[in-house]
Amino acid sequence: xxxxxxxxxxxxxxxxxxxxxxxxxxxxxxxxxxxxxxxxxxxxxxxxxxxxxxxxxxxxxxxxxxxxxxxxxxxxxxxxxxxxxxxxxxxxxxxxxxxxxxxxxxxxxxxxxxxxxxxxxxxxxxxxxxxxxxxxxxxxxxxxxxxxxxxxxxxxxxxxxxxxxxxxxxxxxxxxxxxxxxxxxxxxxxxxxxxxxxxxxxxxxxxxxxxxxxxxxxxxxxxxxxxxxxxxxxxxxxxxxxxxxxxxxxxxxxxxxxxxxxxxxxxxxxxxxxxxxxxxxxxxxxxxxxxxxxxxxxxxxxxxxxxxxxxxxxxxxxxxxxxxxxxxx
Numbered sequence: 001x002x003x004x005x006x007x008x009x010x011x012x013x014x015x016x017x018x019x020x021x022x023x024x025x026x027x028x029x030x031x032x033x034x035x036x037x038x039x040x041x042x043x044x045x046x047x048x049x050x051x052x053x054x055x056x057x058x059x060x061x062x063x064x065x066x067x068x069x070x071x072x073x074x075x076x077x078x079x080x081x082x083x084x085x086x087x088x089x090x091x092x093x094x095x096x097x098x099x100x101x102x103x104x105x106x107x108x109x110x111x112x113x114x115x116x117x118x119x120x121x122x123x124x125x126x127x128x129x130x131x132x133x134x135x136x137x138x139x140x141x142x143x144x145x146x147x148x149x150x151x152x153x154x155x156x157x158x159x160x161x162x163x164x165x166x167x168x169x170x171x172x173x174x175x176x177x178x179x180x181x182x183x184x185x186x187x188x189x190x191x192x193x194x195x196x197x198x199x200x201x202x203x204x205x206x207x208x209x210x211x212x213x214x215x216x217x218x219x220x221x222x223x224x225x226x227x228x229x230x231x232x233x234x235x236x237x238x239x240x241x242x243x244x245x246x247x248x249x250x251x252x253x254x255x256x257x258x259x260x261x262x263x264x265x266x267x268x269x270x271x272x273x274x275x276x277x278x279x280x281x282x283x284x285x286x287x288x289x290x291x292x293x294x295x296x297x298x299x300x301x302x303x304x305x306x307x308x309x310x311x312x313x314x315x316x317x318x319x320x321x322x323x324x325x326x327x328x329x
Contacts (some may be wrong), residue, residue: 006035006182007144009042009083014195016067016239017204019189027148027184029072037078038142038311039063041304044083044090045135048128067207067327072288081308083138084326090313092322093138097130099170100163105129108159115318118200136160137177141315154181168229171325175318187243193241208290211280218244218276224261230252234261234268237285241275248278271276308319 004251008028021193022181025289041064043057050056061082073080083089105111106129115123139147141161147157157179170173187317190196193202198204223241224234235272236242236258253274293300 003034003036004145005142005150006037006146007040007060007179008037008144008148009040009138010064011042011046011242012057012064013046014060014199015063015204015208017197017199017206017208019191019204020067021207022070022189023150024148024184025068025071025073025184028078029147031064031182032074032078035146037066038144038314039073039078039080042081042138042313048123048125048131049118051125052121052125052155053056054231061304062297062300063208065286065292065304066294067074068271069220069293069300069303070286071207073106075303075307079145079226079307080084080303081311082304085308086312086315087143088141088228088319089134089137089310092141092319093130093134095322095326096108096137096163096167097133099166100130102129104162106158107133107267108132108156110156110223117198119201130157133163136163140164140176142311142315143177143318144179147175147179148182148184150186158177167322173325175325185246189247192221192240194218207286211284211287214279214283215276218279219269219272221272227264230267231264233264236261241271243277244275248282249275250278253278 008024010024016025026246028037028039034250035053043061043062046057046060047054065080087321092268111129114128136159147160149157161178164178167176168174191198191201193201193203194204195201195203205214209217218241221240224239226232226238227234236245239261242254242257245257249257257266257271257274320329
């Protein structure tokens, strides 16, 4: 039986951090054994924030690819490619943009949220308003059955489904598949300052960080604000460290820390160093693999080229089918 197809992408707008890994990448690795997976580096999408510094994009494309490969994405099991190297994405984006009402885009909650979140870049561009259309083109070119998202992101996919229904109804042919959300559990992971982990907040632990950098960042992390002194009891539920302990530390250690923190039998500094030890123990194999892969840029480029060639054949066939339905081919 032919496997169902998965499509997802990441913007090369900076280095990938633990939030990216546990929010998406770890799930992608698991999906590649069950589904036909297409994963792309969304460099055109990254222009929404990097349009003033586009020279950084090529550097980040390489960094993202290295992070993907060192985290377990296998080019023998999934297709890895670069969005901008497949012009069919831009062409279908243009075609779809002619039939999408502006109010559909203006009601997208991310449009307002991102403008409030990102203060150092003017996000009031036409491209950012219309990014859901490019996102839809990304998905439908590969006739993806599923798009992996967290539960809070599922409503965003509905706009793509609306655009697909509009196209199929207008041209009386089911060219595009309406993708379903593949919901994944995403652990709540804040940055070192207690806010959402983000490169724009300068509070992230990156997959490319050294052991020294990780140690320094963990030691600087915000903990339970109620623990002003060593003798004050704490609450792991409100501590910024404990979600990371839940990911990296064995259950007996978690139970021990939970009890000791509530009784003020352990200080935040000791708790941080326990976390450093378990984090580095778990992260070290991928860190070593990352160094090895990063030292072979030619091989990384060959993987992206092969994946892009394969993906473009699929994209070109779908675009041609859409043009035929529209009677413009």
